[in-house]
Amino acid sequence: xxxxxxxxxxxxxxxxxxxxxxxxxxxxxVQAEDLLATIAEISAQAPFRHLLTPGGQRMSAAMSxxxxxxxxxxxxxxxxxxxxxxxxxxxxxxPESFRALAVNAAASCGYPDFEPEACLINRxxxxxRMALHQDRDxxxxxxxxxxxxxxxxxxxxxxxxQRGNKPASWLLEHGDVVVWGGPSRLFFHxxxxxxxxxxxxxxxxxxxxxxxxxxx
Ligand code: MD3
Ligand code: FE
Numbered sequence: 001x002x003x004x005x006x007x008x009x010x011x012x013x014x015x016x017x018x019x020x021x022x023x024x025x026x027x028x029x030v031q032a033e034d035l036l037a038t039i040a041e042i043s044a045q046a047p048f049r050h051l052l053t054p055g056g057q058r059m060s061a062a063m064s065x066x067x068x069x070x071x072x073x074x075x076x077x078x079x080x081x082x083x084x085x086x087x088x089x090x091x092x093x094x095p096e097s098f099r100a101l102a103v104n105a106a107a108s109c110g111y112p113d114f115e116p117e118a119c120l121i122n123r124x125x126x127x128x129r130m131a132l133h134q135d136r137d138x139x140x141x142x143x144x145x146x147x148x149x150x151x152x153x154x155x156x157x158x159x160x161x162q163r164g165n166k167p168a169s170w171l172l173e174h175g176d177v178v179v180w181g182g183p184s185r186l187f188f189h190x191x192x193x194x195x196x197x198x199x200x201x202x203x204x205x206x207x208x209x210x211x212x213x214x215x216x
Contacts (some may be wrong), residue, residue, distance in 0.1 A: 018183020144181030
């Protein structure tokens with residue numbers, strides 16, 4: 001029956017999280033299995049690894065990248081690199097399916113010219129978290145960041161322009177997409193530890209997050 005097809009995805013559930021930031025519930029749901037299969041291919045080329053912060057702490061989320069640039073970190077600092085420090089090779093190309101998803105999500109939130117150059121892939125196991133931080137290693141803060149959540153649900157913590165702003169908490173579930181632009185682009189954010197019972201049929205106790213960024 002034509003009217004009951006779940007494509008295009010139903011994005012009527014759209015929440016404004018802050019000025020310029022939109023949560024699109026289930027926007028990536030129809031392609032979630034494809035995205036997970038493609039993550040497996042990418043991570044066969046550029047394996048997930050636990051980066052060190054400049055302070056020497058091992059990050060609890062494991063990371064990989066695809067696209068022209070990848071985000072990386074070590075004792076020398078945070079930066080984008082055109083090559084994977086583990087192999088010296090270029091990062092795997094950004095799949096067209098990834099790029100189209102990010103561009104479509106950004107356009108639907110009023111960012112028609114988004115050109116993602118990097119896709120950071122985070123993988124969380126039970127207890128993994130990400131402390132409050134700003135994303136400011138990119139040269140151009142006028143471009144939004146698009147994030148895609150896959151697998152186990154997690155509590156996303158969304159603060160404000162200052163570290164001390166008390167963060168609001170939002171649940172990010174399998175298939176959710178968030179577009180962060182405008183003033184929210186530089187807001188502090190993080191995720192609470194992945195819960196002991198958090199799981200999804202496609203990933204078990206794992207959660208993946210894709211973040212699409214314009215670097216230059
Ligand atoms: C708000 N990742 O990779 S995604 C990150 O769930 C990161 O893996 C988290 O923060 C994760 O840097 C959160 C949501 C997110 C991503 C980028 C943002 C929120 C943002 C940039 C600016 C403001
Ligand atoms: Fe971030």
